[in-house]
Amino acid sequence: MSGLCWWLVLAASVLVALGLPVPLRAEDGDIALYREIAGRVERGDGYYAAAAELHRQENYPLRPFVTVRSPVLALGHALIGGAGMLLAAWLILGMALTAWFRTLRDRPPAERAAVLAVIAAGGAALISPEVLHVHELWAGLLITLALGLGWNRRLQLGAAVCAVLLRELAAPILILLLFPFERRQFVRVGIAIGIVAAFYAWHAANVASVVQPGDPSSQGWFGLMGPAGLATYLSAAAGRAIPVWAAFLPLAGWMMHGDRLVFPWCAGVAGAIAIIARPDNLFWLLMFCPLYPAGLVFLVSAAILAVRRLRPARWMSVRMGQPS
Template sequence: MTRAAPGWNRFARVSRPVAAAVLSLMALLMAWGAAGGVGRNHVAVASPSAAHFDGLVGDHALYARIAQRVAAGESYYTAAAAEHRSGHYPLRPFVTVRLPTLAHIVAALGEQKTMFLFLLVGGAAIVAWYRRLRTEAGIPRYAPIGALFVAANLTQLAAREWLFIHEVAAGALLALALALYRPARPWLAMVIIAAALAIRETIVPVAMLFGLFALIDRDWRAAAGWLAIGLCFAGGLAAHVTTLSAVITPADPASQGWHGQGGWIAYLSFVQTSSLLRFFEGWVAALLVPLALLGWAAWRSRLGLAVLLIQLGYAALLMLFARPANFYWAMLVTPTLFIGLAFAPAALAGLARALRQPAQPVAAPIPASP
């Protein structure tokens, strides 16, 4: 019932010790998550005393108010500095103030049109992933079910409060870019990643990864394109820092830093809260997230490797640096994480077959000649 070629599954022909090691790691991660109390205890949502605006609370209210002031003709940086001070948000270092792109989009289009725009992006990502998983050579016939997991984890695009959170828009753009990425034709994905980077600077590791792939492939045109994006981003970031520095003072509060070090349990909790798993108990995330990562590890392809490295890289960032209030950083990667579940059954079957195979007998040593 599949069109799968045997070479797609990285775990189809592994040795017995490798299979045992991978399955043991999976069991350990699942048990660790299930025993660690994954859930909202590791996530800090806005308190009743946080900033309020037009039915929104906390960061949602902060960014909505800034966008409203920009729509009224005020400078983004003047508005951002004033709202950060009013809500007791830090203004130093510069990364505490978001890039102005999303605020200008909302100010120019209005809330409804902006929401419609990003719903179109999300819909395009779902369709693009369905087509990619349906037409990709060698993978199982049931793989297009992964597009449903994309749809299920882009539902925030339809909620007004998430319109103002930069990770939601950037995550939808990243999901679309990954579905469209092909090493021989990287240009459309390059443009979309540049757009995501303009909204949230934490997309920069993805651009760097694809730039590295271009160098490995010796595709100098693509490498030059990624370099151009990097230079434009550096210039825009420098302008952001310079303009922001003109409206802040030494008396403005500084961030408490990003050293959450919540580890594996915090990562699972952030993913659960930022995905469809928020409607389920924490142990569900403890089981499904390792399976999704295993599925991505199984797909032997450039795209499979790229998404696996992106997922693991952001997982490490969330485990090491994200504070409980930064849980929504996970929305950069949750739209694509659970596509890996479509590959997990074949990965587990391959590992189980490898585990059942008899151990290779050790050859007897050949006696030395007298």
């Protein structure tokens, strides 16, 4: 019976993972903008001049500075091209799977295989030439790698810093890496935060240098969608492969798993989307993909364990209730 349950949860989880990229289309305005900026940089234009010109042309805001993405991804495309970036994405996914294989070495083989299959399916579905210009995709892959590297905190911090340099929304992961508290780790994370802060101060100065008085500002955030809006968001992101009421089940699974980093990260991203995100901020979901759907595996694992513990107790109560 438990074997059948594992096959069912694996099929359901892979279906959810494969459905994640449904809303990401190459013709989406944001993706088209990032692709055009990267193309201009590849042709030799300066990043900030090209970004400012295209933002104005497409009526995208230039204020505050975070509305202009970090130049790291565009420079990467200019250096190694689309094929090189595609290979890099697959390499990061492969490293993430290797890291999680080691992290889950003490878990039951079936559970570990199911988690790795879900992460692999989600990553494979997300990685495509059309969406390689989405910064949240890269941040999500790097955070998946970082969260699997708990057995090497230096490598973990390095992967996390790379994610933050690509997308500033990933910055809270650095705070999570402070725990459990250790003096050396505290110093390392402090240095990393200093590097990231210096990088974004430089980025802000460069954006300010190309902003003109008439440039538009962001319409703001704080969409206040709430839990119901978040559940609808998650269901839509999975291509309706999961009903709205089941959207939080992977989060419950990660909570039962007890990982000190994954659950706080996923819960934090979910909370940020529920409170801050606007309806057009769907890309934010990529910040916890392809890891989030794997929580379903731990949820089923907990259910199977609960049934196994219940059966002996029930059998004993029946035996003790029989007349002698």
